[in-house]
Amino acid sequence: MPGVPPASRALTRPRRRLVAAAAALVALTAVGAGSLLDLRTPAPKSAEAPAGAFSAARAYADVQVIAARSHVAGSPANEQVRAHLEQQLRGLGLETEVQDTVAPEAGQLSGAAGGATLARVRNVVARLPGTDSTGRVFLVAHYDSVQTGPGGNDDAAGTSTILEVARALTTGPRPRNDIVFVLTDAEEACLCGAAAFAASHPLAADGGVVLNLEARGSTGPVIMFETSRNNAKLVDIFGRAAPHPVGTSFAVEIYRALPNDTDFTAFLDQKFVGLNSAYIDGGAIYHTPLDTPAAMDRGSLQQHGDNALGLAREFGRTDLTDLRSGHDATYFPVPGGLVRYPGTLTLPLALLAVAAVAALGWLTRRQGRASTGRLAAGFGLALVPIVVAPVAAQLLWLAITAIRPGYAELLDPYRPIWYRLAVVALATAILFAWYALTRRRIGPAALAVGGLAWLALLGVLLAVAVPGGAYLTTLPALAGALGGLVALRTRQTGPWPVVAVTAAAAVGVVILLPTVVLLFPALGMGMGGVAALVAVLLGLTALPVVDLLHPQAGGHRGLLALRARRLAVLPAGAAAVAAVVLAGVGLAVDRFDADHPAPTHLMYAMDAGTGQARWLSHESDPQPWTDGYVDGVTDVGDDFPGLGDGELRAGPAQAANLPAPKLEVVADATAGGERTLRLRLTPQRAARLATLHVDTSTATVLRAEVAGRSVPVEPRAGKWGFGLVFHAPPTEGIEVVLVLRPTGGQVALRAMDASDGLDALPGFRTRPPAVGVVGSHSSEMLAVARTYPL
Numbered sequence: 001m002p003g004v005p006p007a008s009r010a011l012t013r014p015r016r017r018l019v020a021a022a023a024a025l026v027a028l029t030a031v032g033a034g035s036l037l038d039l040r041t042p043a044p045k046s047a048e049a050p051a052g053a054f055s056a057a058r059a060y061a062d063v064q065v066i067a068a069r070s071h072v073a074g075s076p077a078n079e080q081v082r083a084h085l086e087q088q089l090r091g092l093g094l095e096t097e098v099q100d101t102v103a104p105e106a107g108q109l110s111g112a113a114g115g116a117t118l119a120r121v122r123n124v125v126a127r128l129p130g131t132d133s134t135g136r137v138f139l140v141a142h143y144d145s146v147q148t149g150p151g152g153n154d155d156a157a158g159t160s161t162i163l164e165v166a167r168a169l170t171t172g173p174r175p176r177n178d179i180v181f182v183l184t185d186a187e188e189a190c191l192c193g194a195a196a197f198a199a200s201h202p203l204a205a206d207g208g209v210v211l212n213l214e215a216r217g218s219t220g221p222v223i224m225f226e227t228s229r230n231n232a233k234l235v236d237i238f239g240r241a242a243p244h245p246v247g248t249s250f251a252v253e254i255y256r257a258l259p260n261d262t263d264f265t266a267f268l269d270q271k272f273v274g275l276n277s278a279y280i281d282g283g284a285i286y287h288t289p290l291d292t293p294a295a296m297d298r299g300s301l302q303q304h305g306d307n308a309l310g311l312a313r314e315f316g317r318t319d320l321t322d323l324r325s326g327h328d329a330t331y332f333p334v335p336g337g338l339v340r341y342p343g344t345l346t347l348p349l350a351l352l353a354v355a356a357v358a359a360l361g362w363l364t365r366r367q368g369r370a371s372t373g374r375l376a377a378g379f380g381l382a383l384v385p386i387v388v389a390p391v392a393a394q395l396l397w398l399a400i401t402a403i404r405p406g407y408a409e410l411l412d413p414y415r416p417i418w419y420r421l422a423v424v425a426l427a428t429a430i431l432f433a434w435y436a437l438t439r440r441r442i443g444p445a446a447l448a449v450g451g452l453a454w455l456a457l458l459g460v461l462l463a464v465a466v467p468g469g470a471y472l473t474t475l476p477a478l479a480g481a482l483g484g485l486v487a488l489r490t491r492q493t494g495p496w497p498v499v500a501v502t503a504a505a506a507v508g509v510v511i512l513l514p515t516v517v518l519l520f521p522a523l524g525m526g527m528g529g530v531a532a533l534v535a536v537l538l539g540l541t542a543l544p545v546v547d548l549l550h551p552q553a554g555g556h557r558g559l560l561a562l563r564a565r566r567l568a569v570l571p572a573g574a575a576a577v578a579a580v581v582l583a584g585v586g587l588a589v590d591r592f593d594a595d596h597p598a599p600t601h602l603m604y605a606m607d608a609g610t611g612q613a614r615w616l617s618h619e620s621d622p623q624p625w626t627d628g629y630v631d632g633v634t635d636v637g638d639d640f641p642g643l644g645d646g647e648l649r650a651g652p653a654q655a656a657n658l659p660a661p662k663l664e665v666v667a668d669a670t671a672g673g674e675r676t677l678r679l680r681l682t683p684q685r686a687a688r689l690a691t692l693h694v695d696t697s698t699a700t701v702l703r704a705e706v707a708g709r710s711v712p713v714e715p716r717a718g719k720w721g722f723g724l725v726f727h728a729p730p731t732e733g734i735e736v737v738l739v740l741r742p743t744g745g746q747v748a749l750r751a752m753d754a755s756d757g758l759d760a761l762p763g764f765r766t767r768p769p770a771v772g773v774v775g776s777h778s779s780e781m782l783a784v785a786r787t788y789p790l
Helices: 017-037 056-066 076-091 156-170 192-200 232-241 249-257 263-269 298-317 343-366 372-403 405-409 417-442 444-465 471-489 496-523 525-541 543-547 558-589
Strands: 095-104 116-128 136-142 178-184 209-215 219-227 273-281 329-334 337-342 598-600 603-607 612-617 633-635 647-653 662-671 674-682 689-695 699-706 709-711 720-727 734-742 748-756 771-773 781-789
Touching: 017 496, 017 543, 056 076, 056 156, 056 298, 076 095, 076 116, 076 156, 095 192, 095 709, 116 156, 116 192, 116 699, 116 709, 136 156, 136 192, 136 263, 136 298, 156 178, 156 209, 156 298, 178 192, 192 263, 209 263, 209 298, 219 232, 219 249, 219 298, 219 496, 232 273, 232 298, 232 329, 232 337, 249 329, 249 471, 249 496, 263 273, 273 298, 273 496, 329 343, 329 496, 337 343, 343 372, 343 444, 343 471, 372 405, 372 417, 372 444, 372 525, 372 558, 405 598, 417 444, 417 496, 417 525, 417 543, 417 558, 444 471, 444 525, 444 543, 471 496, 471 525, 471 543, 496 525, 496 543, 525 543, 674 689, 689 699, 689 734, 699 720
Parallel strands: 116 720, 136 178, 136 209, 209 273, 598 771, 603 781
Antiparallel strands: 095 116, 116 178, 219 273, 329 337, 603 612, 612 647, 633 647, 662 674, 674 734, 689 720, 689 748, 699 709, 699 734, 748 781
């Protein structure tokens, strides 16, 4: 490829290159710092805060009561928490009741691995009547915890926030609209409490606006990560009324595509509108015994409360008759607020960005700064860092988990900051190395245009496939193209070209830098490659500024050329060294110890009929402690269908003196070739759940009813083709009615119940201090099953 005159190879060529570079970097650093500082949580307010304000200190007092110990649905500890909630709400003078019912899981009745899923739930519901209500505003959080931890953050944070918001609202003028406080039960089990309220409670009959409060970690900004569809009006209110509005339409798009659910799902199923918020950093303690009140960041609690109170007041005075706008909004945080615009502009803006980049390419070629061949080469080569950086980040994490395999069981390391910085440094090293290797041959202008072209094209793809995320690349591409056009049309040796490209890069920093920061806790280090990709896209928006760090393009010969090339690779080398050092620091700092234990998974399953027992673990590569219990791989679906399908690690265990759940025949009638069995399934010990499965080789299940509620009959794979799971079973047992068509003589049914805690089992050895419990719904489970031929 023939050479290009030195003066024609960059979008800018300031006379004082080092001064221009320093000024641009200072400006971008200031913009980046402002963007990140805006994500900080507010200072927690003391208990002496004004009565009408939210106080994290006052809310934290409730956190300490709610999360004093694990309080899984149906447990005595959960009853104590429920009594506290009732007392607090009634003490505020609110109309308070307990909705006590049996409900299916949200979304679908047969979504659980073991079969159709139900639970006995007891929701605490309180109402603050409005003065002239146009609808109802529902503040929702769940008060149950997982069996493996006290739920100091998940969701004592949301529950205590609602109590404190209720207190603040009752101290001032009554709102126009009804405010309903819904503290749901059995969210961790099956979202059944929310499903019961949304589908059958009289206060929910006419729908309304839902503000769901969650936590999936222990710290970080509260992110509004999910909305109902056609959310433009809701997002506008969020941007105006939330004192600390952090949320992105990209997060909403991603969450909608994921299989994850919260109580918000149950309300969406019933056509409510609303917003779902949570803080998500510090995910290592999620669902573990470490999720204690002491682990909570009071600043995150304060932000939860400030936003919830501000939104409750705004929705409390808004006409709620029509909050659906007909389209989703595009929105993202910037220093001082939330940028939002109609989603209908997404594709036009993406196409405008493509046109602007094309115009920049045309002007670059016309002014002789890059030939058509170089522009094409710049476009093709710009794909290299886009692909290589995320792949390298994933390989880095694979190497780290090979050294520290316990990370595989964590959402995120306990102290992830060093690893996050290592990924950013690695992406920076790849971008700088790519630029140093291609800059002299292709030219800075062609590479800058090529990078922007990829951003613009990605914007079009996102506008079609994931509209809420298109702004991530469309707006930086559009700004970069406009900045480049201004740079080329102004006096090249003056300051304005540098000002133009720096301002354009600042747009990319404002949009993409917070995205990188938020993606790490949202996806965890296991998907750090996504953050690396966004970091590279940020670098591509700033290539004209990056170019200022390099010697003047071209024009050097001999020793000067060699020296220029060496100087060009210095930034890449420094970033590569930083990546290695940061990863090493992470390994040195984030070691497993008593305060940060290695997560392990273990459960116990026994067949009371045969007396055979085994230890089970879902660890694919068992840690040393777990390895003492399990060895080979087995499929427990035939023996313990209530645990779901799939292979688990297993090892022999001593049989414990534990009773199986009792299955009694209350009535048995046959007519017209159909056999109707009325059964009572009663756990003989304190059980968190009970299951019942039918061997469909002995009978075909035609209809089924549990606690007076019909359940769908959907065949499952394997021997036990029909099953049901009941969480929080009452002590008097569960009544089940099965209408069957027998295929032979006896019908075989498999009953199982499960409790929590392995300490009293024969052969169990207490975990050492540096060995912990993984945050799983089956951790520490003790299951007992028996087959009943009827």
